[in-house]
Amino acid sequence: MGRPPDSLEEEREACERALRERPDDLELLLDAAELHVGRLQQEDGDRELLERGLALARRGAKRARAAGEPEWEGEFALQEARALAQLGLAGEALARAEAGLRLLPGDLDLALERGLALHELCRFEEARDALAAVVREEPGDALAHHALGLALERLGEPREAARHLARATRLAPDDFPPPVALSPADFEARVEEALAALPEPVRRYLENVVIQVEDLPAADELRAEDPPLSPSILGLFRGSPLGEKASADPWSHFPSAIVLFQRNLERFARDERELTDEIRVTLLHEVGHFLGLDEEELYRRGLD
Structure with a gap:
């Protein structure tokens, strides 16, 4: 398990103070970047921390390159x-x-980060090969x-x-607990409960929107976007936003749809109780x- 949030915040503040005195110290820059970026620390995954960690890492890489320190630059x-991965920028x-x-x-x-990024980019065969190589060398790596x-x-295996x-x-039950498993009927009942709890004006907007449940997103649909959508997406809106459908659109006679992906939600x-909350x-x-609403607006409203 990670360190308590208060302890991490104190360490970050201490690093920032030290950096003001020694801005080119590679070891200090790396420690500060690691503290901001983290790994599998849900409480620390907010965007501002990650962006600060990215800025520190880029600064450190530039200093290491100028100093002719390839090992530091690699770190x-x-x-x-x-x-970048946690910010949703898998290609970068x-x-x-x-x-x-x-x-x-x-x-x-x-090598692990490369495999994770390949998976996020829906390059599943390359991801399998890269990740299998990591597991062969480090069989105790849960991620x-x-x-x-x-x-x-x-890949159908x-x-x-x-x-x-x-x-x-088995290796990391706190990070990768067994997924919650509901029958399709029970899962759809949770979706109906979430729909019923929406404000009445919102429900009126949804009268002509199909709400459906699928197991996992289709690879072709993920790859249809550039960059591809994450294979771990929890839901998807198919169609045109309210008021944007044009009569010339050949698909305009099909209803818009909101799709929830059951297996991804259960793993999340x-x-x-958390599953019910996440469905909502x-x-x-x-x-x-x-x-x-775009992703930035959803983030500002706490719906990211």
Whole structure:
């Protein structure tokens, strides 16, 4: 488990004070970047911290390059890749991980970040190969097993996928708890409850919107966007935002749809209560897209 949030905040503040005195200290810059970026620390994953960590890592990489320190530059590339990945910039994360591997060939942390980025970009065969190589070298890495399981699932290898996902749970049950598993009927009942709890004016807007549940997002649909959508997305709005449909649109006679992805939601939640809450939040998020809100507006409203 990670350190308590108060302790982490104190460490960050101490690093910032020290950096004001020693702004070019590579070790200090790396420590500060790591403290801001983190890994699997849900309480620390907010955007401002990640952006600060990314800025520190970029600053450190520039200083290391100027000083002719390739090993340090590779370590900063790792922090850049981690920050970019958590900010949803998988393409940039992949580029930084690969740049880091050119500096530090064989580094397993960078190899893992490369595999994770390939998976996010829906390059599932490449992700499988990259992550399998990490697992061979580091069989105790829970995150590598989890990501490999997800890639194998996408490639139609459910038994191998289940083996690696279960291994991740055994290695790190707090980070990768067993998914909440509901029957399709029970899951749809939770969705109906979430719909019923929406404000009445919002429900009126949704009268002509189909609400449906699917197991996982289709790979072709993910890849239809540039960059691709994350394979772990919890929901999706299909159609045109309210008021934007044009009569010339050949698809305009089809109803818009909000889709919730059951397996991703079940993996995201730690228990049934959290699953119920996340169904509600995801539904609201996709309603926001239907109403024409972009990702930045959804973030400001707490619906990201």
